[in-house]
Amino acid sequence: MSPLDQKLTRDLWRIKGQAIAIAMVIATGVTLLVMMAGVINSLEETRRVYYERHRLGDVFAPVKRAPSHIIRKLAALPGISAAEGRITGSALISLPSLDLPLRAIAISLPDSGEPRLNAIHLTDGRRMDAKDADEIVLLNSFAHAHNLKPGDTLSATMNGAKRTLTIVGLAQSPEYLYSVAPGEMISDDSRFGVIWMSRTALAAAFDMQGAFNEAILSIGRSNNLQATLDRVDSILSPYGGLGSYGLKDLTSNRFVTEEIEGMRSSSRVVPPLFLAVAAFLLNIVISRMVEAEREQIGLIKAFGYTNREVGLHYFKFVLVIAIGGALLGCIGGIALGRAMMPLYLTYYKFPMLVFRLDPASFATAILTSIAAASAGGLLVLRKVFALTPAVAMRPPAPPDYSRTNRFGKRLNHLLDQPSRMVLRRITRQPGRMIGSLMGIACGMALSVSMISMLAGFDHTIDLTYTVMDRSDVTVTFTHPLGAKTIHELESIPGIIETEPERSIAVVFHNGVESYRGAITGLVPHPRLKRALDEKSAPITLPERGIILSRSLATELDIQPGEILNIDVLEGARPSLRVPVSGVAESLLGSPAYMQMDTLTRLLGEPGRISAVYLRIDKNRASAIFRALKSRPYVAGVSMKSDARAAFQKMMDTGAGSMRYIMLVIAAVITFGIVYNAARIAFAERQRDLASLRVMGFTRSEVSFVLLGELAVITLAALPIGSILGYYFTMVIAKGFSTDLYQIPILFIPESYGRAALAVLAASVFSGWIVRRDIDRADLVSALKIRE
Structure with a gap:
């Protein structure tokens, strides 16, 4: 070991407390960088493999009712590699242990063999037998939330008919990585389920023999998605097409993508911010240490060591701390990343999720740490290197304090010597x-x-x-209903107040910007569901125009007073041009609001409602929920508290x-x-x-x-x-x-x-x-x- 390396070892031991503290500061920033990069890599790679293995479709095309032979026309479109039609419908599950009915969606599977697209991952039990119309496969997460297993039965209402179904298997699906009820934002395994049934059984339940109400397509990577969507819509339009959309707009994939993009955005901002603070601290420490060893540097140079050798000695000092902190951070990032995987599995239903390292993050972390640690020391060393050994070995000239402010006699009288x-x-x-x-x-x-x-x-x-939401319960309907439904619900004992809503699926357009979302129609002066301004005050909805949430206005790059183009995806599917009347604050989702009467008039469906907000007597909640279960038009009942x-x-x-x-x-x-x-x-x-x-x-x-x-x-x-x-x-x-x-x-x-x-x-x-x-x-x- 050379004399300079021996000095390096002694110096590190002498300031071991500071060195460890600095290394820990570096390690924390590196931990975040490695962990975030690994989580992003893990989610993206696992999602890609899961989608490929289970052949998740690229295009989803809901339709009211289309004959089965139309699938052949869709499959013949340019760039389509596979096409399949299926039947879907809403269901309301009743469990003996719960008064509240639970929302579900029923999906058909082929009577025999695997589906060409959107295959399920069976985790327990077996597939249903097409000869038994009451056998189902249930979503794994919903079953576990209610302690259901193969062999158990449950009661479900589909298309107004109540049935007792037998669970024969449990499954996961890439289509429901993030399982959330239609129209809601937050995943809750206990409140939303998916039921898979044979095509024959589900066709009988929803009167879809020889027909389908959703087409799924797979396209080549080089195919133009928008052109494909336009061709699909033109074929399905005569049969009540509701607007096809790509995988990026699939609810589950959309939430997973948002999580990944949010994590990626955070990884670009948060770890660099933490490392910048660590770098600032390192620069202070290294700079002061180099200045304190000014005489030692002069002595080393007097013994014949060159500026390069002296600089390399201090650079090694920086390297040991920086690399030590970076390596510690890499280990911490791996450990923390692996600990995060079970948390993600709680909400994103992958069959498995393994933490995958991102080699680039290691290189970035180490190089960033070294660069940050080196900057302060090198700047100070440059000043010291300019000195000759004889000058550097002498203490620096005492600073001139003659121009500094002197303490007056009064201040000297007030303060003791240590304070001065x-x-x-x-x-x-x-x-x-x-x-x-x-x-x-x-x-x-x-x-x-x-x-x-x-x-x-x-x-x-x-x-x-x-x-924003001052209701207790939200009741959604299977299809838009007349206003008399409000009076029927008000007649149920225990319901104190009702407030209707009309929600429609749309695509917003503003120039090149577009967003697939929904418009919520509210009464002019809502009490239970309100739009708020930036001061959290209620917004009175205008007779004409639309109120956009701030996040949606930003997404569409539009300002109040400008005209927004809207393609409605329901009913007659009109195209609307509506002025933007204002911007609302919404911290959950990206909603848009209109007066309900204005919205239904534009749709040509005056008086139609799709949901009702309720304020109830909580002491009568059980009786209210039992009454709602018996209504065949009820698609879902959700408690705000849940x-x-x-x-x-x-x-x-x-x-x-x-x-x-x-x-x-x-x-x-x-x-x-x-x-x-x-x-x-x-x-x-x-x-x-x-x-x-x-x-x-x-x-x-x-x-x-x-x-x-x-x-x-x-x-x-x-x-x-x-x-x-x-x-x-x-x-x-x-x-x-x-x-x-x-x-x-x-x-x-x-x-x-x-x-x-x-x-x-x-x-x-x-x-x-x-x-x-x-x-x-x-x-x-x-x-x-x-x-």
Whole structure:
């Protein structure tokens, strides 16, 4: 081992506490980078393989009723590699243990053999026998939520007829990776199921003999999707086509894609932000260490070592810490990524999900860490290299404090000697103080942003399920019904208030931008389901025009006053041109609102409603649900409290739990920054502090001189950190927001207070560690340190 390498080993051991703290700061940023990249890679690769193995279709074309021979015409279209027709219909499941009816969708499978497209993955039991019309295969996640297994029976109402069905198998499907009831946003395994039946049985149930109501197509990779959709729509239009759409608009795939894209967006913003803060801290530490060893550098050069050799020595110092932190972060990223996989399986129903490493993330993490760690040291070394050995070996000229502000007699009278020493240190070395202050402020900003994110998620839930939706129950119908249905529901004892809704599926167009979504028609002055403005005040829906959610307006790049083109996908499928009257705040989904009377008039279906919001007497809930079960036109009944609990669970235990991980990482970085600031200050003033002890100052007074400086800097950093935290929150919230939910940017004093307490706690703990080192310091050794 060369002399310089021996010095490197001694230096690392001497500042092992700081080196470990810096390595941990690097490791936290790298952990996030590796974990996020691995999760993205895992979700994308597993989804691709799952789709390919089970032949998930590329085009879905719902239709009211089309004869079976039309499938041959669809299969003959250019670029179509496979086509299949199937039967689907809504079902209402009744379980003995529940009063609330549960929504389901029934899907046909061929009487014999595997389907050409959209095959299922059987997890338990067997396929149904076409000779037995009451045998079904049930969605695995729904069955597990209700402890159902092969051999059990359940009651289901389909097309107005109640049937007792026998479960013979459990299955998963790539079509239902994210299982959610039509029209809803949040997956809840206990509230939505999928029933697979033989084609013969389901055709009899929905009167579809010799016909189908949904076509599934597979197309080549080079085929033009939009041209294919247009050809399919032209063929199915005479039979009541409801508008074909591609895989990207399939509900399940759309949510999985949003999760992946949200994670990718976060990975581009959050880990670099954390690594930037770590780099800033490293630059401060390395720069001060190099400046402190100025004389040693001169001595090394006097012994004949070149600038290149000296620079390589300090570069090795940086490399050891940076690579050590990066490797530790890679290991942590792998462990954390694997721990995240079961959380994703909770909501995305893959048969299995294995954490797949992304080699590029390792290279990026290590190179980024090295570059960040090297920057500060190299800038300082360049100044030192310009000195000759004789000049470098001499202490630098004492700084000129003649122009600094002097303390007046009155201030000297008010402050004791240790306090004046603290203030002189701060005012006479503003550059170093600002560096420490900004480091602590960045730590504070990370804590503020993460705590604000938690508050933002809570605000999203509260605003959506308390302020916007003030109903208790939502009842959806199998098809649009007349207004007299409202009076029939009002006659059920226990229903206090009703409010109708008309929802239609549409495609919005604005120039080259388009979005497949829905329009919700509400009464002019809604009480139970409301659109809100940016101040959370109810919006009065205009007689003409449409109100878009902010996320939808952004997606379509449209402003109030402009004209929006709308293709309706139901009924006569008219094309509408509607002015945008305003923008509403919606933190869940991307809704659009119109006056219900205006909407139904444009559709040519006045008075038709598709759902009703209810406010009920909760003491009579069981009787109300039993009454709703008996209505053949009811497609689904959902409790708002169940939806809220499902969303809260997803945020706490599913993909949303990522914010808790980042909060912990932010806390680690914050502590690392504060601890390093204290250690650096102690290393720089060790000889001064020992001199004070020899001069008669007590341990408490000496500690006050050092820790008072840290306290002043920490307190001064809090307001700056709060300001930076607001902008950090803006960046991170944008990275976390998806089409499923948007994270608001809130100024909540409690969030800033908690972040400040976290920084103060880190400062107190760091100060206690440094105070212990001051008390244990060897005065003789400290006084021998050369200035």
